[in-house]
Amino acid sequence: MKKKVVLFVAIILVAVTACALLVGCAPANPDKFMEKFIESDSKAYYMGKDMCYALDGDIMMETSDEDSASYYELSGDEVICYSGYKDGDKFEWRVSKMNKEEFAGEVGLDKFESMKKCFNVYTRLESAKPEDNDKVEATVDYKKDFEKKDGWLVGKEGTLSAGMAYKISSKEMLVKLSFESEVEFDIKAVIGHKLTIPAEAKSANK
Numbered sequence: 401m402k403k404k405v406v407l408f409v410a411i412i413l414v415a416v417t418a419c420a421l422l423v424g425c426a427p428a429n430p431d432k433f434m435e436k437f438i439e440s441d442s443k444a445y446y447m448g449k450d451m452c453y454a455l456d457g458d459i460m461m462e463t464s465d466e467d468s469a470s471y472y473e474l475s476g477d478e479v480i481c482y483s484g485y486k487d488g489d490k491f492e493w494r495v496s497k498m499n500k501e502e503f504a505g506e507v508g509l510d511k512f513e514s515m516k517k518c519f520n521v522y523t524r525l526e527s528a529k530p531e532d533n534d535k536v537e538a539t540v541d542y543k544k545d546f547e548k549k550d551g552w553l554v555g556k557e558g559t560l561s562a563g564m565a566y567k568i569s570s571k572e573m574l575v576k577l578s579f580e581s582e583v584e585f586d587i588k589a590v591i592g593h594k595l596t597i598p599a600e601a602k603s604a605n606k
Contacts, residue, residue, distance in 0.1 A: 429542040430566055433573045437589050438525050441516050444593035445523055448586065455519040456595035471597045472503065474515050479503040482601040493604040554579045 437443055444454040454461040458474035467486040472479050478499050484491040504512035507522040520526035545561050546553040555561030565579040575587040 430568070430573060430575070433568050433589070434525075437573075437591055438520055440591045442592055442594065443519075444588075444590045445525075446585070446588040446590075448583070453519070453523050454593050454595055455516060456593060458515050459595045459597065460515055460519055460522075461595055471595075471601060472515075473597060474500060480605060482597060482604070484598070484601060491598070491600060493598075493601040495601070495605045549579065552576070552579060 440455075442456045444452055446452045450463070450465045452461070452463050460472040461469065463469040469484045469491075471482040471484075473482070478497050479502075481496045481498070482493055483496070484493045486492075498506075500512040504510070504518060507518045508528045509518065509521055510528070512518070517526070521528050540559075540561055542553070545556055545559040547556055548554075549565070552565040552567050554565040555563055557563075563578050563580070565576045567574045571591045573587075573589045574585040575589075576583065577586045
């Protein structure tokens with residue numbers, strides 16, 4: 401599980417450093433969206449179209465491509481782990497279990513608080529240490545450093561955010577590390593994402 405997050409951490413740190421996604425003060429900007437995203441109990445974070453980390457209540461999910469997926473479901477005092485790998489035209493599922501304190505340790509927490517906390521720490525949206533989550537002084541002025549282009553807000557040349565772009569709605573934020581890139585997005589954050597553990601995975605737990 402920890403190996404899969406390395407690429408995610410490397411890319412998101414680039415975005416945070418260059419665009420200050422987690423800090424600021426103006427409403428309707430990446431800062432404010434991410435504050436709501438962090439507090440949400442139902443959300444998804446995409447790195448490109450294949451890599452996704454999602455949370456819906458007591459269920460977490462991660463996938464790095466279309467051929468594998470893992471779900472983590474809190475059930476009482478234990479977490480049920482469903483690991484699926486594509487074999488031909490279907491998925492094969494394996495099930496394992498750990499107590500919730502062991503799961504918290506896997507994501508870097510000293511104790512289990514909630515699946516939301518596990519998700520936020522695992523994806524580096526929050527630090528495991530509360531004192532490290534204090535806001536720092538904003539380095540981006542979204543009103544001055546960005547301009548509108550084709551429905552996006554794009555970082556002006558000569559600023560720390562030059563070339564980066566973002567688009568925000570009430571439930572979704574898209575980020576492009578380079579506005580000129582032909583990809584739809586590099587990062588997508590969605591509030592209100594719903595998860596359902598596949599029936600085949602549930603059957604493997606019997």
